[in-house]
Amino acid sequence: MGERRKERERFADVGRRILNWAAHSKEQVLNQDSNRNMSSSKKKSRRRFLNTVLGVGVVGWVGGVLYPVLSFLNPPEQPEPNVRSVVATAVDGMSPNSGQIIKFGRKPVILIRLDSGEYRAFSAICTHLDCTVQYRTDFKHIWCACHNGHYDLRGKNIAGPPPRPLMPYDVTIVDDEVVVSAPSAA
Numbered sequence: 149m150g151e152r153r154k155e156r157e158r159f160a161d162v163g164r165r166i167l168n169w170a171a172h173s174k175e176q177v178l179n180q181d182s183n184r185n186m187s188s189s190k191k192k193s194r195r196r197f198l199n200t201v202l203g204v205g206v207v208g209w210v211g212g213v214l215y216p217v218l219s220f221l222n223p224p225e226q227p228e229p230n231v232r233s234v235v236a237t238a239v240d241g242m243s244p245n246s247g248q249i250i251k252f253g254r255k256p257v258i259l260i261r262l263d264s265g266e267y268r269a270f271s272a273i274c275t276h277l278d279c280t281v282q283y284r285t286d287f288k289h290i291w292c293a294c295h296n297g298h299y300d301l302r303g304k305n306i307a308g309p310p311p312r313p314l315m316p317y318d319v320t321i322v323d324d325e326v327v328v329s330a331p332s333a334a
């Protein structure tokens with residue numbers, strides 16, 4: 149009987165030890181899991197932070213590259229300068245039978261000097277498809293190279309496709325200077 153009891157106690161002791169070991173192991177596993185979860189969540193939040201920083205950086209970089217390109221392709225509208233007259237040249241600045249393009253604000257104007265010495269000015273924008281006209285000394289009139297349009301010395305369309313005359317500008321001589329002014333209707 150005593151032997152059996154001792155054996156039962158030994159078995160019980162082994163069983164207790166096994167239970168203790170299992171409980172201890174489980175606790176360790178739980179601790180490790182919890183540590184792993186904590187470090188994994190830390191890693192996740194660090195990754196999220198880095199992704200955010202990278203995202204902001206990429207968006208900033210793309211914006212920095214695209215903005216100047218888009219600004220160049222689509223410049224902001226600038227109001228048309230309100231130019232009423234410009235000094236084109238000195239009174240003897242052009243020889244007879246010649247012409248030149250001058251800037252009138254942002255518009256091109258053709259100033260011609262006739263054989264007689266008289267100055268005349270017209271819009272230099274062809275009324276056909278907006279090419280810039282020029283003075284032809286050989287024709288002695290205004291000509292558009294784009295589609296062979298011809299205008300006489302009063303700006304009237306005389307040959308080729310232009311459908312309308314060129315818009316005339318006023319020309320006056322002030323203090324030995326040739327002043328070109330917008331016509332009152334322009």
Ligand code: FES
Nearest residue numbers: 274276277292297
């Ligand atoms: S644009 Fe001048 S003739 Fe066509």
